[in-house]
Amino acid sequence: MxxxxxxxxxxxxxxxxxxxxxxxxxxxxxxxxxxxxxxxxxxxxxxxxxxxxxxxxxxxxxxxxxxxxxxxxxxxxxxxxxxxxxxxxxxxxxxxxxxxxxxxxPVATLFGGAGRALPAYASTAELKAPQERVEVAWQVREAGFQAMKIRIDRDRVEEGVAAVAAVREALGPEFGIMVDLNQSWRMAGDTADATDLAATRRLVRRLSELDVFWVEEPLPYADRRGFQQLRADNPGVRIAAGEMHHSVPELLSCLDEDVLDVYQMDVVLAVGMHRARTLAELAQHKHRAFTPHSWTNGIGLLANLHVAAGVGGGPFFEYPYDPPGWTPERRDFMLTEPVRVTASGELEVPQRPGLGVExxxxxxxxxxxx
CATH class of the missing domain: 3.30.390.10 (Enolase-like, N-terminal domain)
Known part of the structure; x- marks a missing residue:
């Protein structure tokens, strides 16, 4: 062939x-x-x-x-x-x-076949006032999700913390909450400095008190010692990053230096499927988690799902969802049917040969x- x-x-x-x-x-x-x-x-x-x-x-x-x-x-x-x-x-x-x-x-079977489904978390996109974020959280919960990720902007920290606190109060202690600070890399044109380490340490401590499952990308990638400091400060919250880390040697160094709790390499943006599989298995051997970033479209989401399910990633899988601004119909407009979660909030690996794209x-x- x-x-x-x-x-x-x-x-x-x-x-x-x-x-x-x-x-x-x-x-x-x-x-x-x-x-x-x-x-x-x-x-x-x-x-x-x-x-x-x-x-x-x-x-x-x-x-x-x-x-x-x-x-x-x-x-x-x-x-x-x-x-x-x-x-x-x-x-x-x-x-x-x-x-x-x-x-x-299915590609997940070729990658190890560790699982056929992963619990999904609703990964939100927009900054919303506390009551609006609670309303979306209830929609997320009714759709079957057991967890969601909330964004906090460096210039709107108090509103962000209030949104997390409001969701925690409304949905209770069993609902998982992740927080993304979006400080590790920048979109083109965003030239602002990242929040300094001292302010970030204070913020992560406050989020830990709200029983946040992980805090994502709290610092620029280069600040490895800062990441280590955050982990030492806050043993009750996981630190996650790596979605756009393009260098396999740098990711290996992060593993060697024990920089993160959760590794998030996106297989269609960062290091590819084959390399992500190797890095994920190394992370798991070190008792660290792999749960990839998946903010592209349904095809990219499926590629990440096959790798994560193949190697037994988790404990959650990212599912971009923030109605009404971001829906499966918008994200997967090129597919016959959007990729959806089950009633119990899981993403099932398509059992068709290949990635299962239609x-x-x-x-x-x-x-x-x-």
């Missing part, structure tokens, strides 16, 4: 009203998705998505004509291409989709811009 071609389709869904994500400098008025298709000479087509794949045309020749099942070779080739400015991990997801279809197995070809054509 050979790779006959690799095609990209760029889609854009207009967002009206816009999504006011806490990490975006400006409201998000459209949602873009790039679909990667790996076409083989035997008619099997693999599908991936996640990052933009900008600049891929210059390196397509490295893969066309090769055996799609030579995954390690392709991972190494993607890494050499990424070194020069690309982020082509959606291609690896498409290759694993081919692999699963050839084998007749594209809505009419939607792909409708929203295609290139």
């Amino acid at each position: 050979k790779i006959a071609d690799i095609t990209l389709e760029r889609l854009r869904l207009e967002l009206d009203p816009p999504l006011r994500a806490a990490w975006d400098p400006d409201p998000r008025r459209h949602f873009d998705a790039t679909i990667v298709r790996v076409h083989t000479d035997e008619g099997i087509v693999g599908i991936g998505s996640g990052d933009t794949m900008d600049g891929f045309d210059a390196v397509r020749h490295l893969f066309v004509g090769q055996d799609p099942l030579d995954i390690v070779r392709h991972v190494r080739a993607i890494e050499t291409a990424n070194f020069h400015g690309g982020r082509f991990w959606p291609l690896e997801a498409a290759l694993w989709d081919v692999f699963g279809k050839v084998a007749g197995l 594209l809505d070809e009419e939607a792909v054509q409708r929203w295609r811009i290139g």
Whole structure:
């Protein structure tokens, strides 16, 4: 079997009203998705998505004509291409989709088959006043979720803490709450300094008193000692990060130096599926957790789910959901059906061969811009 071609389709869904994500400098008025298709000479087509794949045309020749099942070779080739400015991990997801279809197995089974479902947490996006956040929390709970993640902005700390406190009071001690401070990396155009260590230590202590399950990305990635200090200060709350950590050696150093409780590498944005699997298993050997970031679209979500379920990640899996601003219908506009949680709040691994992606070809054509 050979790779006959690799095609990209760029889609854009207009967002009206816009999504006011806490990490975006400006409201998000459209949602873009790039679909990667790996076409083989035997008619099997693999599908991936996640990052933009900008600049891929210059390196397509490295893969066309090769055996799609030579995954390690392709991972190494993607890494050499990424070194020069690309982020082509959606291609690896498409290759694993081919692999699963050839084998007749879900990719999660190929990755170890540790589980067929993971408890999901509702990962919110927008900054909301306490009462609004409680109203969404009740919707989340009624949809089956047992936990949710709340964003706190560095310039609106008191409102954020109040929102966490209000949700804790309203939904009680059994409901899981995570908090994301979004301080480890920046969107383009966001040049503000991160909150300093002293202020962050005070904030994490307050969140620990509210029985927060983890605090995510509280500091810039480079401040490893700061992360270690936060963990030492607050033994009752976990510290999570790593969603956009592109360097495998740096992640290995984080594991060696015991920097985090929860590792969150996104397999279609950061280190890819094969490398994330290795890092996840190393984290688990050190009694640390792996639960990946999944804020792309339903295809990227499924790629992360297959890796996490394959290696037995958890204890929760991220499910982007913050109605009415962010819904499964918006996130998965290119799929025949959005990826949804069960009534008990779990995400089940599709048992179809490959990643289990089912594209809505009419939607792909409708929203295609290139």
